[in-house]
Amino acid sequence: MKKIIFKNLIFLGALLCFGLTRAQTVTGNVSDGSGPLAGANVLVKGTTDGTQTDFDGNYTLTNVDDNATLVFSYIGFETLEIPVDGQSEISVELGENASELDEVVLIGYGSQRKSDLTGAVGQVSEDELQERSVQSLNQGLAGRVAGVQVNTTSGRPGGKTNVRIRGFSSINSSNNPLYVVDGVQLPQGNLDQYSSAIDFLNPNDVVSIEVLKDASSTAIYGARGANGVILVTTKRGQAGEGRVSYS
Incomplete structure (x- = not known):
């Protein structure tokens, strides 16, 4: 016991x-x-x-x-x-x-460290684009950036897609954003029923995409940036040995 x-x-x-x-x-x-x-x-x-x-x-x-x-x-x-x-x-x-603080983001009037960024800028990297098998650059933006809506108006391959940044800003005028590829503004009039100004660009040739959403970021583009601005940076030649990639 x-x-x-x-x-x-x-x-x-x-x-x-x-x-x-x-x-x-x-x-x-x-x-x-x-x-x-x-x-x-x-x-x-x-x-x-x-x-x-x-x-x-x-x-x-x-x-x-x-x-x-x-x-x-x-x-x-x-x-x-x-x-x-x-x-x-x-x-x-x-x-x-250091790697996170020094990450560079393109803005309307140059580039800025991510840690110093105050405007509403969304970014899609090359790796994020490669994760999906998309036929157009606009389709690669779907679900990647907050406040950006991507709608397909046609079921045909390579059909036109409409991009809206923070909704509609006008009833009668165009609501399409301004596209800037490697510093060159694409004509907003280059749009029709079947294609958009950016559909010609191969998503595999893109390094990064920045979406400017607020007034402070788009101010440099004036009225043309009223519906938002999409900055596209494409790949360029690099020094060194050649590389071949396939999928």
């Missing part, structure tokens, strides 16, 4: 220790080397439990497992994973993600 009671006490003690291990609280601070990061994400890896840092970069997480791993992330900075290992205080310093 005494042995049974003793075993039960050991079992209850083990459960108590296990519960205490899982119920620990972790606090700390997140900074970038020059100061605290407010609004940084702190998540328990593999779960939906997490929090954000306050104005001073401090955070508090409760009920953290001793074997858990904390994931620290912030826009423009590298993600960092730190195992808890019984620590009650974990402070980290995040480094900048």
Whole structure:
């Protein structure tokens, strides 16, 4: 009888220790080397439990497992994973993600780093275009950029597609966006029932597409950019050995 009671006490003690291990609280601070990061994400890896840092970069997480791993992330900075290992205080310093901050986006009057971009500009890369088997460039935009609608008016191969950026802006006038290919504006009058101004361009020859949606981005094009502007950058010759690709 005494042995049974003793075993039960050991079992209850083990459960108590296990519960205490899982119920620990972790606090700390997140900074970038020059100061605290407010609004940084702190998540328990593999779960939906997490929090954000306050104005001073401090955070508090409760009920953290001793074997858990904390994931620290912030826009423009590298993600960092730190195992808890019984620590009650974990402070980290995040480094900048240079590749993300230095990514260049074309705008109406030049190019700008993605981190400095303030206008409403959507971007579709070459890799995203290659993911789909599309017959026209307009079809490659479908579902890729927020606020852009692509409708096919004909079931025939290579049929015309209508693109609308942020809906209709006029009842009587044209609602087609302005296309600019490698800095050259395509005539908006080059449209008919069966094709559009951009249908002649092979999607496989395109490097990137930028969609300018707001007034600050399209201002340089004046009234012609009232329905939005689609900037298309095509492939160019490069130095080095030749390459052959097929699909």
